[in-house]
Amino acid sequence: MAGRSQKKTTSHPLEDFKVGVDNIIFSVDTTQNRLLVLLVMRQEEPFRDRWSLPGTLVRQGESLEEAAYRILSEKIRVNNLYLEQLYTFGGPHRDPRESPESYHVRYLSVSYFALVRFEEAELIADGVTGIAWYPLEQVPQLAFDHNQILKYGYQRLRNKLEYSPVAFEVLPELFTLGDLYQLYTTVLGEGFSDYSNFRARLLKLGFLCDTGKKTSRGAGRPASLYRFDAEAFAPFKDKPLVFV
């Protein structure tokens, strides 16, 4: 970015912006095999009483990422999370507040996409704002262009799962290969790979270490608990690794 020919400024006035950050917060409910996204009910105009992605306007001295973390921490309490910038939506007319009276202040949205651990994510209800996890297929019509943003974010989530170890950011410290497989299945859909092949590939890569501990959940043979070994993963960083 940055300083251009000021001479042309007179004939082509610059736009003034408010910058918003919107978060797509995903989590996976492994008990019900559902991919969830966090929505909040808007309390004020425009789009009052419509569901929307949790967002905020950037404050003085605050970085974009800081703003993204701020929203997150206002809505949920969580220990582990993955967060990355998604895309910037900035065309004119995407926010009704830009209408004539507000005289050339434009609203631009930098969207972030997050993945949190469902089991430990505690929603913060402030008694005023509606807030809820929505299964992805049941998301209603949202405020602004948020449906579009969400669609884009879902795409990104699927890509990330395939070639980066985001899954381990949202699994418990110790997990079974069944847990891992189920997470992949609910996000990527059935049939991306069968369990035994998935299992074999992951184990061969060598960054999952068997802790020896076993866990038993109802019927069936107890499963080994694994841990993601970040050290062992390091060599794969930035490589075109494929998890599926």
Next chain:
Amino acid sequence: MAGRSQKKTTSHPLEDFKVGVDNIIFSVDTTQNRLLVLLVMRQEEPFRDRWSLPGTLVRQGESLEEAAYRILSEKIRVNNLYLEQLYTFGGPHRDPRESPESYHVRYLSVSYFALVRFEEAELIADGVTGIAWYPLEQVPQLAFDHNQILKYGYQRLRNKLEYSPVAFEVLPELFTLGDLYQLYTTVLGEGFSDYSNFRARLLKLGFLCDTGKKTSRGAGRPASLYRFDAEAFAPFKDKPLVFV
């Protein structure tokens, strides 16, 4: 983006932004096997007389993408190009103009990454601004955080080449498989695949059609001219296709 609790505005004033768009414009000089990036010499403060990525501030009523195209068309004349949004850099203190006197106006940069056809890209020299293609390895220290942005863009370019058909956006309508291979080689580096394997894979995919025409460049057997068949490529859209 969009409207949040206005009640908190008093204690936490919002930031006002100017939004800039910076372009990383790549091209490949196949005659010299070099990957080039377009730089312009800054004419005003800050960073006067430093090379930088071509950029502009967004004008009233202009979308981000429009601004990106505007820069491009001010700097080069070109028919074919590929353009996509890269990343948004928006931390405070990335632009010296944010300093005390300018009173909370922040400069945010939405970067775009473009690939143009070198042979037909005609630089527009306005007699004032320096403008030049730089081989990637020879890029000097740039203004702002532009070296960082460039690094990120180069990464993206390599990824794009591997799993999407961007190459065909910058090759002539008719091209030889040698041309294609050379483009991949200069961007990805020697040894990403040998020619005959590269060739076999691409042809098997079936979206390159042999026009029957031949071209002869100096010594050696004349090469067939191929055309990229967008129709035939359609089924691969969004698939995890690999070109190398």
Next chain:
DNA sequence: CCAAAAGTGTTCCTTTTACACCCATGG
């Protein structure tokens, strides 16, 4: 005829896919 570039084919090896089958536990 030779060098240079285009184009074809073959061999070896690794990975992927689709299964079948064994193991350990709760009821």
Next chain:
DNA sequence: CCATGGGTGTAAAAGGAACACTTTTGG
């Protein structure tokens, strides 16, 4: 003892890597 999920193995097919070889041109 059997249903349930965990875990192992294997055979066939596909894909990748390396390299040898043929073809067609200019000089």
